[in-house]
Amino acid sequence: MAATDTTTAATAPRTGGNPLRWLRRNIVTLAGLATLGYLILPNVVVMVFSFNKPNGRFNYQWQHFSTDAWADPCGVADLCGSLGLSLQIALWATLGATVLGTMISFALARYRFRARAGVNTLIFLPMAMPEVVMAASLATLFLNMGIEFGFWTILIAHIMFCLSFVVTAVKARVMSMDPRLEQAAQDLYASPLQTFLRVTLPIAAPGIASGALLSFALSFDDFIITNFNAGSTVTFPMFVWGSAQRGTPVQINVIGTAMFLVAVLCVLVGQVAGNRRKRSNP
Amino acid sequence: MTKNDQTQSSGGDVRLTGISKTYGSFTAVHPLDLTVPAGSFFALLGASGCGKTTTLRMIAGLEDPTTGTVELSGQDVTALPPYKRQVNTVFQNYALFPHLDIYENVAFGLRRRGIKSVKKQVEEMLDLVQLGPMARRKPQQLSGGQQQRVAVARALINHPQVLLLDEPLGALDLKLRRQMQLELKRIQTEVGITFVHVTHDQEEAMTMADTVAVMNGGRVEQLGAPADLYENPATTFVANFLGTSNLIEAEVVEAAGEELLLRAADTKLRLPAARCSATAGSGDKVLAGIRPEKMALAHTDDTGSLPDGHNQLPGRIKDASFIGVSTQYVIEAPGLGEISVYEQNIARDGRLVPGAEVVVHWNPAHTFGLDAAQDIAAGADLDEEAA
Numbered sequence: 111m112a113a114t115d116t117t118t119a120a121t122a123p124r125t126g127g128n129p130l131r132w133l134r135r136n137i138v139t140l141a142g143l144a145t146l147g148y149l150i151l152p153n154v155v156v157m158v159f160s161f162n163k164p165n166g167r168f169n170y171q172w173q174h175f176s177t178d179a180w181a182d183p184c185g186v187a188d189l190c191g192s193l194g195l196s197l198q199i200a201l202w203a204t205l206g207a208t209v210l211g212t213m214i215s216f217a218l219a220r221y222r223f224r225a226r227a228g229v230n231t232l233i234f235l236p237m238a239m240p241e242v243v244m245a246a247s248l249a250t251l252f253l254n255m256g257i258e259f260g261f262w263t264i265l266i267a268h269i270m271f272c273l274s275f276v277v278t279a280v281k282a283r284v285m286s287m288d289p290r291l292e293q294a295a296q297d298l299y300a301s302p303l304q305t306f307l308r309v310t311l312p313i314a315a316p317g318i319a320s321g322a323l324l325s326f327a328l329s330f331d332d333f334i335i336t337n338f339n340a341g342s343t344v345t346f347p348m349f350v351w352g353s354a355q356r357g358t359p360v361q362i363n364v365i366g367t368a369m370f371l372v373a374v375l376c377v378l379v380g381q382v383a384g385n386r387r388k389r390s391n392p
Numbered sequence: 393m394t395k396n397d398q399t400q401s402s403g404g405d406v407r408l409t410g411i412s413k414t415y416g417s418f419t420a421v422h423p424l425d426l427t428v429p430a431g432s433f434f435a436l437l438g439a440s441g442c443g444k445t446t447t448l449r450m451i452a453g454l455e456d457p458t459t460g461t462v463e464l465s466g467q468d469v470t471a472l473p474p475y476k477r478q479v480n481t482v483f484q485n486y487a488l489f490p491h492l493d494i495y496e497n498v499a500f501g502l503r504r505r506g507i508k509s510v511k512k513q514v515e516e517m518l519d520l521v522q523l524g525p526m527a528r529r530k531p532q533q534l535s536g537g538q539q540q541r542v543a544v545a546r547a548l549i550n551h552p553q554v555l556l557l558d559e560p561l562g563a564l565d566l567k568l569r570r571q572m573q574l575e576l577k578r579i580q581t582e583v584g585i586t587f588v589h590v591t592h593d594q595e596e597a598m599t600m601a602d603t604v605a606v607m608n609g610g611r612v613e614q615l616g617a618p619a620d621l622y623e624n625p626a627t628t629f630v631a632n633f634l635g636t637s638n639l640i641e642a643e644v645v646e647a648a649g650e651e652l653l654l655r656a657a658d659t660k661l662r663l664p665a666a667r668c669s670a671t672a673g674s675g676d677k678v679l680a681g682i683r684p685e686k687m688a689l690a691h692t693d694d695t696g697s698l699p700d701g702h703n704q705l706p707g708r709i710k711d712a713s714f715i716g717v718s719t720q721y722v723i724e725a726p727g728l729g730e731i732s733v734y735e736q737n738i739a740r741d742g743r744l745v746p747g748a749e750v751v752v753h754w755n756p757a758h759t760f761g762l763d764a765a766q767d768i769a770a771g772a773d774l775d776e777e778a779a
Contacts, residue, residue: 290487293454296474297481298501298546308504312491 153370160363167357179360183368186359189349193365196330196346199261203268203329208322210269211276212314218277219284234278236271244271245338252339259341267339268329275328276321283317403586404465404478404553405430406451411460413446420446422610423459428554428603430465433580433587435601437594439633439771443610444590445484448556451588453477465553475504480547481556485563486539488531494518494542495527501550517549520579537568544576548583555580557589561596573599594634598622606630608771622683626669628762631681633771638687638731640680640705641764644672652761654680657727661703661759668761677764685734686758689721691741692749702753707731709748723752 133140159169163176184190217223218230236244245267252263291313295305311318333347340348350362406428413421421443428434436444449455451462453474461470469477480501488497498517499510518524521541531539540560547555560576561569577600580587591597597604598618605615606629614626625631628639642656647665652672654661663680670678689709690698698704707725719740723731733752735744744750 288485288487290483290485291489293474294481294483294487294489295500297452297454297479298550299475299504300500301475301504304504308500309489309491313489315491 153367156363156370157367160360160367162360162363164360167359169358169360169363179364183361183364186353186361188344189346189359189361189365192344192346192349195261195343199264199268199345200326200330202265203272204322204325206265206269207272207276207325208318211273211321212280212318214273215277215280215284215317219281233274235274237274237278241271241334245335248335249338259339260343263339263341264336264343264345267335268332271332271335272325272328275324276318279321279324280314280317283314287313403431403584405586406434406554406588407463407466408447408451409461409463411447411450411457411462413443413450413455414458419610421450424612426605426612426615428586428588430586431584432602433577433589433600435589435591435597435604436607437591437597437604437633438607439592442607444607445558447607448481448558448588448590451554452479452481452556454481478550478553479556480550480552480554481558482540482543482547482560484559486531486543486560488539488542488546490531493528493530494523494534497531497542498546498549500546505550513549517545520548521545536564537572540564540572541575544579548579548585551583552585554586554588557587559590559592561591561593569596576600598634606633608633624667624669624760625681625762627770628679628766628768629771631760631762631771632769636684636732637681638684639762639768640682640728640731641768642678642680644674644676644678647672647674651756652678654678656680656705657725659705661705662701662756663759663761664757667757667759670761670763672761679762679764679766679768681760681762682754682758684720684732685718685736687731687733687752687754689723689733689735689741689744690751690753691743692751693743695751698751698753699755701756703756703759705731705752707750707752709744709746709750712744712746723750725752 159172160179161175161177162169163173163178164171165173179185214229214233218226218233248263248267248270249259252259257263287310291309292305295309296302300308331347333351336345337348337351344352346365350358353359353362406426408424408426410423410425411421412419412423424447426447436447438444446455450457453462453469453472453476457470461468463469464477464479489500492500495514495518499514502510502513515524515527518527521544523538523541523545526534526538531542534542540563543560557576561572564572573596576587580600589597589601598621601618603615604618604621606613606621608629614621614630616624621630622634625634625637628637631637631639640656640661642654642661644652645655645660646653650665652663652665652668654663661680663678665672668678670676672678692706695704705723705725705728707723707728709721710724710730711722713720714737716737718734718736721733721735721744723733725731731752
């Protein structure tokens, strides 16, 4: 696509201005399409190769169309077990990080306390530090404390690095909230608990939701930190990595495609619901 | 103590006793006694930072008083949190809940008190403020005036003993503000709830309120009916903040009988002794105050035909501005500075142009006397800011 663009641009002056004008008018669309292609192409490859029937153990060359892998997504030993574990860890990590992160955000946004500046900086450390460094230090810590690697060490590590993302998302929302809304709720007979549940929480909800979604995505496909702290436990990203040494089963592409489709579906549903709400009260 | 046993639509009185608020070393409200009678429309008027909003928030329970007590209908509520007081507030900028539609905003108070069937009441209330068709919209889809009416409906639906209004019209444009002033006054008369209204706009306070308390620097300067405050200001702050006043420095020459004889520059002025709030013995300094619209202008040539017994001051027209209903003159009076005079445009004298020599005259009964030991310009600039 990009190649066509350059040719048009180069020939435009000679053919008398019109193509140049056309390009000028459509350059934003073209750039947009090119970027979109850049983003989507890898996913398309994953999707296409989920229908491949490779000759050897490696799914790197297109042979011929088949739905075998889709018919039997758990056909590879340990694949679905690792997928289930990853989903489980992602869910718990999301829950833990969202609850803790939301509370930290409220503390940082609402109260003045002695260590506030320090906490504010420390909370962003996991985002700033190279992941591999953090992974190694965590492993050292767990080892020295004599904690056995496995589900719990992975979960603790995931909650830790998800926290900073939740805090970033929620704090922005809480800071921009008008304090008079809570006063108005109290003035209208809402007890402190009711005020929090009926006013504060719903208004902070979009920030909390985006923090939670981010946590889920980050935890689900984290490899580096998990690999250092998993012991003999195998999550889905670790399974993919491990199997890539010996051969890549088509089922990996099936799971990848399914995850992608679920995510797209979620976004679409969200958008349709949003549009309908907008249309119903113009 | 529960708010569920609400009395229908009858206002309660508010009694503040020795109430004050300090933040560290800053005193927002000096110890204050104030009684707002049940069913009245009461205005707290003052420039920003005078303590009026703090006073209001202490009545609402959103601010804890440093000293003193708040009583509602004879019950001490000083220690009660806001959600246990039968008082509702219309906030500045309204503070409508952005995540709820208009209907749910209005129903909020009823639902929190555990009332299940709110439909009828909410619909009636939305009709009262003429927003029935807007019930399912979100606050941000409404105009400023509509949001303001939602805020009033959301508070009034609870039939509070007292409705507190914190600069409720501040965010509206002038025309809408005038309209809403009348609307609020109508609603207050209709529901009979006690209204306590905080504003910096003296016209707004005078149009709407039965009683106005003028606040300055955390203290109530004067309290009374709007006309009474306007005609008989007790301090220079009130004289300058409520409308405009000409304040003339003068010395008492003779203090016998019902009238005081004053000398200002070289002119003799008369002032009814009853209208002088300062102690005025012979030789004391006082400020003689006159409202500009109570004065009249005559060309120097006509001095002979002025009404008998009027106070007279000679001067020269420095500036004249025609503003439709009246013409506002600035007169330079020798030794006394500038005097403003508002003349109604009835029979305009063509000789009254800048530069003309004139006599300012007025009925002595319209003069009020103030203690000279205060800042003569207090409140004057604030009024301009607020206007």
